[in-house]
Amino acid sequence: MSRRYDSRTTIFSPEGRLYQVEYAMEAIGNAGSAIGILSKDGVVLVGEKKVTSKLLQTSTSTEKMYKIDDHVACAVAGIMSDANILINTARVQAQRYTFAYQEPMPVEQLVQSLCDTKQGYTQFGGLRPFGVSFLFAGWDKNYGFQLYMSDPSGNYGGWKSAAVGANNQAAQSMLKQDYKDDITREEAVQLALKVLSKTMDSTSLTSDKLELAEVFLTPGGKVKYQVCSPDSLSKLLVKYGVTQPAAESS
């Protein structure tokens, strides 16, 4: 029965569902997960890299974290080729805003403009929706640090901590238990790594399967997006007891 409504993104099924949108969300459930945590002094994003082959040569240092503007970054879960399109539009939107107002774009407006694009693909013209969920981390002068989560339907919301991708429900409930309102950025990193290590399929967590990025304010009051290097990530993993220190011989 549902077959009749499967192929159209723009048509409701008799039960009032949009199958293509639901399938898109299903696709994200299989993708490498990402976790974002809002803290007093910054926002932390961690992501699980699914493809790790010795032969793979990546051009960028990160494959899940993208800088949108000087004050906003995002983590991706889902189909990367879809995400690239959306990241590009987000960057264009951010620059357009700066061009018009000579000010950085407020984070929520950026998220909203991107979600408007996503929503458009669930309503107009027989295309498929974007199979991507985003976590946006940013700072603006009106609302300070912010974390947003968006899904393929074009829904978004502001969160204190959020998880997307594989096992996101397990991660979400762990975050709900361990999150404190006055968490510091350092504690947030620790919590994010802990939660990710427990929800990931692979048994041992190593720096080459992980990405860690932070948005925070420098002592000079400027917003900074920083990606953690693999070396310091390995040290963090050991420090927080998520993995055992690697033997020197290996």
Next chain:
Amino acid sequence: MECVFGLVGNGFSILVADTSAVHSILVHKSNEDKIMVLDSHKLIAASGESGDRVQFTEFIQKNVSLYQFRNGIPLTTAAAANFTRGELATALRKSPYMVNILMAGFDKETGPSLYYLDYIATLHKVDKAAFGYGSYFALSMMDRHFRSGMSVEEAIDLVDKCIIEIRSRLVVAPQNFVIKIVDKDGAREHAWRETVKETTAPPSA
């Protein structure tokens, strides 16, 4: 002829404009308010072609309030000024608006500010500015007597000096002026300087 000027003081900005609606050699009206309250903490004064002036300032005002409705936060004065410049610059190569603009505002973070925007979309952040024939007198007067951090009384005194100079030295001096102010409490009308009252009925014989 037209006189629009403004200055920044300690915690406030002031805009002054003549209130004459002139066509050819005739004065049609002497209480035309050329300073618009853009939003709660912004003023926009415009001189130039009167149709363009009304059309463009209303267009900006409506866009600024649309932004506020959509996003729940107001534009800063700097953002509003840059937006206005962008609109004027885009129109310049299509169907230009013949308007010169002074925008004054007060923001929590940056305090009072004044922006100068002419009809060819030049934007400057300034402490004192003037447009029109009156600008020759207003600018020299402000060059002589303006200093940063003036009180409201001092600033109004300087405004009056400018108006007196315009009235006594400009052949085509306008009759009336309106003075508006913006500070932390918002944008509002401050005073009028009138030599002619607008009459509603013809004088009885």
